[in-house]
Amino acid sequence: MLSVLQKTGRAGFSVLQHVLGRVFPVAGNPLNHLGALTIFFCWIVLVSGIWLFMFFRTSVSGAFESVEYLTHEQWYLGGIMRSLHRYASDALIITLLLHILKEFSFDNYRAKRWFSWVSGIPLVWIIFPLGITGYWLVWDELAQYVALTSAELLDRIPIFTGSMAANFLTDTGLSDRFFTLMAFLHLVGLPIFLVFGIWLHLFRLSRPSINPPRRLMAGCLLAMLVAAAIFPAHSQGKADLAFMPETIQFDWFYLHAFPLVERFSPGLTWLLLVIITALLVVAPWLPPMRRALPAKVDLDNCNGCQRCADDCPYSAIEMRPRSDGKSYAREAVVDPDLCVSCGICVGACPTASPFRTRSELIPGIDLPALSAAELRESIVNTRLADDSANPRILVFSCKGNPVAGRLRQAGEAVVEVVCMGQIPPSYFDFALSRGIADGIALTACTDGDCRFRFGTDWTEQRIARTRDPHLRKRVDGSHIEMLWQSNRIARQNPATLIERFRRSIVSGSKPGDVT
Amino acid sequence: MRYVGQALCFAVFMLVVVWFSIRPEHRLRGADEAIVSVSISHAGKRLAECRTLSQDELNELPPNMRIPDDCPRERHAVRLEVFADDILLYRDALPPSGLWSDGKSIAYQRIRTAAGSYAIRVNMSDSGNDESFDYSETRSLTLHPGQNLVIDFDERSNGFTFN
């Protein structure tokens, strides 16, 4: 059931990613920056919100008029700001939803990775009340509806005695005090929690991506501005508690739960919300549990160079003072509670070299699930047909990547790893210089959107010799093809891509040769 | 070409955003419906009257608890009915609030009714009386479409209000 859902989700994302991949550059695909886009929209909301706040009057009588003033008299600035505030708030619900769906579909929330997931849930409980209290402040017909319905919801919580909803039935019952409370929550209280919550959400990740690429930000902002100019946000009629309009324009992003209150009851609505939240909270521990052993340091081989700690996407490695009396200053220590067993640290370790002959291949840090020695074994054991007219290609693929299956069917030799970033560049050198293969093709998550965050980035940089450990100079870079970079995979059968790579090796035509 | 494609993606995204930000409209009531809101908070009578303790009984209590009146705190539930002509709009027995059942009973309900002229009758009982009502009032009114009629109880005049 769960795996069917996840599979469907992955298929959906893959289709969307391919569609967007046709027009967006590989690194700028919006689907690869959903968390960062959500933060970017929060920024737009914040900046526009400050402008609105400067003109807003916090009273039952003044609120509506002050918003009307901004919308109509000051349409060129206040009106635009108001629309930006509204549309960015709405847009972030879309990116947030996709963000959750994506992390769920790609199984990025289980076991050791529970923290980001669980710390994300309070953010949802902050963002929705933020939007809801925002609608309240406009004090138009929608606000009246929102106020009354949220009061009915709150009345269901047993800690409040008396009926809060009674305050929103007659104009005389309504006090400025309630209004001030709402304004405080919307303007100060909830935003503070949100900032703190986002900080906590990213706390365990190293180098969290909090800004989308510049061009993507520019595009989003431009799109928002155009929408604000064409469809300026406006209020509905002024709130009049003695009258209920027949229909109201409705923000479904924030208010979707409210019709349930009328259709069923406040109690049932709460029950539904609580059940959904509880399911989300326990999700990381629901079966099937996959337990992978954390990376393991071998002190005899660790020289304390810190590369593994720099490259670990989950801040799971700490450099501590040497404990074994060797002359190096420090040693790597893995925190098993943080390690997600991606193997990226192994790819960073200079001692993970397949050329080692004098000693057994035990690197400073290794992954029990697929050790550096086993990886060398599987490379050495691949027998590629020797045919001088047809260069032999060895494919490396992340586990579970559907492309690997298709390539195997097409007769290619595929070696699977946990994550692309697990392969130290010396292994590519090894396979090529030992004559095991004439070319190496790498296939990873779509568009290089690595599910362990940095596997493909680090691979690209190691091969480009901009990140330690570098691919050795003697290796001809044109004999290594990173399929995710080309983005062509969107339109082409991966087997065709491999064929093309083969031909390019024969003709030596591929650009980027470094010899 | 690429930029045209990107612009198209942004346009689709913003159209979705703008659309669901206001549409589909949410229907709150039928075209010729009015709203009757029952919102009454009223304390039922105590289950038992206060009783003055005799001197002997007082002497048995610890010195700091010697209060001459013994008042049971529990209250009766409040029974409430609202009719529009002969149509029953609301009927409930509302238990007292509070951990010791000593608080007010709270009635809150929004009811949609066809607009029109009605004799609105409200009956309330707060003394545990199951046969008859302690308060009863009938008011002839016209409910216009969209009107929100709020029925409350005024403790000072001991009567219902229709706003």
Ligand code: HEM
């Ligand atoms: C305001 C709301 C949220 C914002 C701004 C946000 C932002 C982010 C950002 C920037 C990242 C880091 C991406 C990276 O650098 O790789 C991230 C990761 C993540 N988020 Fe969120 N997020 C939000 C809500 C949520 C929610 C509600 C959930 C789930 C219930 C969630 C689950 C995750 C998970 C599982 C990760 C991935 C961690 C990993 O790679 O192991 N987030 N989020």
Ligand code: SF4
């Ligand atoms: S396996 Fe991955 S998460 Fe664990 S220490 Fe190595 S790089 Fe970090």
Ligand code: SF4
């Ligand atoms: S990369 Fe290897 S040698 Fe360097 S600190 Fe980490 S385990 Fe030790």
